[in-house]
Amino acid sequence: MLKEWLVSREAECHYLRRWRSVVMVISRYLFFIHSPRVTIESMVKTFRPDPHFHAETNYYVATQNQALSLPSLAGAHHADVCIIGAGLTGLNAAIELRQRGYDVVVLEAETVAWGGSGRNGGQCLVGYCLGLRELHETYGPSWGKQLWDLSVEAVDIVRERIQTHQIDCDFQSGYIELALNVSQQKELQSWYALKQGEYQYPVAQWWDKTQVAAVAQTDRYLGGLYDPNSAHLHTLNYTLGLAQAATLMGVKIYENTPATALVKGQPHCVKTQRGQVHAPQVLLACNAYLEGLDRQAQAKVLPVASFIAVTEPLGERMPITNRMAMSDLNNCLDYFRPTADGRLLFGGVNHPFNREYKDSAQRLHQRMTKVFPQLSTVKMDYHWGGMFAVTRSYMPHIDHLGNDVYTAHGYTGHGVGLTNIAGRVIAEAMDGQASRFDVFSHLKQGWIPTPKVLRSPALALAIWKAKLEDLLG
Numbered sequence: 109m110l111k112e113w114l115v116s117r118e119a120e121c122h123y124l125r126r127w128r129s130v131v132m133v134i135s136r137y138l139f140f141i142h143s144p145r146v147t148i149e150s151m152v153k154t155f156r157p158d159p160h161f162h163a164e165t166n167y168y169v170a171t172q173n174q175a176l177s178l179p180s181l182a183g184a185h186h187a188d189v190c191i192i193g194a195g196l197t198g199l200n201a202a203i204e205l206r207q208r209g210y211d212v213v214v215l216e217a218e219t220v221a222w223g224g225s226g227r228n229g230g231q232c233l234v235g236y237c238l239g240l241r242e243l244h245e246t247y248g249p250s251w252g253k254q255l256w257d258l259s260v261e262a263v264d265i266v267r268e269r270i271q272t273h274q275i276d277c278d279f280q281s282g283y284i285e286l287a288l289n290v291s292q293q294k295e296l297q298s299w300y301a302l303k304q305g306e307y308q309y310p311v312a313q314w315w316d317k318t319q320v321a322a323v324a325q326t327d328r329y330l331g332g333l334y335d336p337n338s339a340h341l342h343t344l345n346y347t348l349g350l351a352q353a354a355t356l357m358g359v360k361i362y363e364n365t366p367a368t369a370l371v372k373g374q375p376h377c378v379k380t381q382r383g384q385v386h387a388p389q390v391l392l393a394c395n396a397y398l399e400g401l402d403r404q405a406q407a408k409v410l411p412v413a414s415f416i417a418v419t420e421p422l423g424e425r426m427p428i429t430n431r432m433a434m435s436d437l438n439n440c441l442d443y444f445r446p447t448a449d450g451r452l453l454f455g456g457v458n459h460p461f462n463r464e465y466k467d468s469a470q471r472l473h474q475r476m477t478k479v480f481p482q483l484s485t486v487k488m489d490y491h492w493g494g495m496f497a498v499t500r501s502y503m504p505h506i507d508h509l510g511n512d513v514y515t516a517h518g519y520t521g522h523g524v525g526l527t528n529i530a531g532r533v534i535a536e537a538m539d540g541q542a543s544r545f546d547v548f549s550h551l552k553q554g555w556i557p558t559p560k561v562l563r564s565p566a567l568a569l570a571i572w573k574a575k576l577e578d579l580l581g
């Protein structure tokens with residue numbers, strides 16, 4: 109009834125289509141939480157879903173160029189630093205610490221890069237989830253510029269590591285952030301002005317609709333902010349390359365070794381199923397998979413399940429001719445890029461209850477054909493998902509939790525680049541030079557409830573609020 113009424117009035121009001129969508133979203137939401145199939149109990153039960161998320165159809169796994177086989181830990185060990193988690197954060201910190209002469213042990217619950225680091229979209233970006241104008245207004249010109257410069261350094265580190273350690277990971281420069289509507293266009297142009305001015309980043313370029321369409325066959329976007337310095341890469345091969353480099357440098361990495369408890373003391377004792385590590389300094393590098401080890405850290409991040417699909421090889425049909433990565437400016441955004449073997453990787457679907465979408469490939473196909481209608485008959489060869497962690501500030505949580513226990517997580521979709529600088533500033537802080545670390549640790553982070561019964565609805569509300577904002581432009 110409501111729908112018919114709205115449809116009949118649609119011609120009368122220019123804005124009604126938008127409001128109809130808003131009403132639909134709200135009514136779907138109300139229906140969803142009152143549906144007998146979705147009880148609070150089932151939401152809690154599924155909050156920690158099968159974390160493999162179609163790992164068997166992960167494009168990166170199918171095209172990985174090396175397999176590491178590292179031992180699990182048994183017995184008592186001593187180190188200067190114990191790092192929990194062998195993703196990009198843990199491995200970058202391990203390399204930086206080893207370069208400073210520290211004896212480092214890394215514990216990984218599964219295998220190296222099993223988490224977001226082996227599953228993400230591969231977009232390696234300068235900047236943060238918090239847009240540049242808001243960064244500037246929230247933290248002021250001086251702090252804002254320091255944060256910006258650290259994010260530039262993050263991507264420089266990626267280039268440096270690839271070169272130093274000869275990591276074969278399809279690194280490709282070039283990225284554009286795109287405007288879907290006039291307000292996004294204004295927002296991006298305000299970032300462009302800041303980059304050209306106070307942020308001294310002259311490489312940024314404003315591209316209008318025609319310039320975008322010349323290298324990406326779509327007329328969906330009004331224009332975009334191009335950054336030749338941001339890039340994309342094969343994230344699993346990059347992370348495996350870091351692990352191999354760390355091992356050659358003398359870092360001891362143990363796979364299939366979940367840390368089961370952190371007993372604080374001097375030194376701290378990190379317990380595992382068959383042993384323990386005694387270390388005066390500890391880094392929690394578990395991102396969205398941190399659970400139970402430290403409530404203080406956990407209260408700053410919310411895990412989100414997110415999905416990606418990869419097409420069959422496109423040959424001449426590849427719509428992005430300059431090989432750049434792309435994303436729009438929505439909160440619940442679409443992001444996509446060509447792979448080295450001529451496919452299109454397309455990501456952007458999140459699940460409001462952190463469950464697995466059985467039809468994630470179809471959902472992503474639908475979204476892809478909105479951007480590139482000419483790809484409607486293209487098949488998705490791969491699809492998978494993973495968890496990333498968001499913060500309320502949209503800035504990473506890189507902090508000292510007291511007693512020489514550190515954490516770095518919550519990159520809010522920007523971890524491929526930012527984990528590299530996180531590893532560096534944490535190593536500096538552990539080595540007694542905390543000035544750059546404090547540029548991050550002084551950021552205010554909002555609290556997120558840790559009881560699971562509250563986390564699941566908090567995530568659903570956050571996602572729906574974000575979608576509503578996208579709809580309202």
Ligand SMILES: Cc1cc2nc3c(=O)[nH]c(=O)nc-3n(C[C@H](O)[C@H](O)[C@H](O)COP(=O)(O)OP(=O)(O)OC[C@H]3O[C@@H](n4cnc5c(N)ncnc54)[C@H](O)[C@@H]3O)c2cc1C
Pocket residue numbers: 192193194195196197198215216217218219220221222223224225226227228229230231232233365366367368393394395396397398399401414415416455493494495496497516517519520521522523524525526527
């Ligand atoms: C689908 C998806 C798409 C994404 N796309 C992008 C993108 O395009 N660009 C971008 O910048 N970012 C993206 N991200 C985010 C990015 O992947 C993360 O920010 C980044 O990988 C974080 O690295 P990490 O090392 O901190 O965490 P992870 O890579 O998640 O590693 C954490 C590790 O800790 C281990 N662990 C957890 N608990 C324990 C324990 N108790 N004991 C031992 N080990 C433990 C886990 O097994 C895991 O291997 C995406 C994420 C996802 C899921």
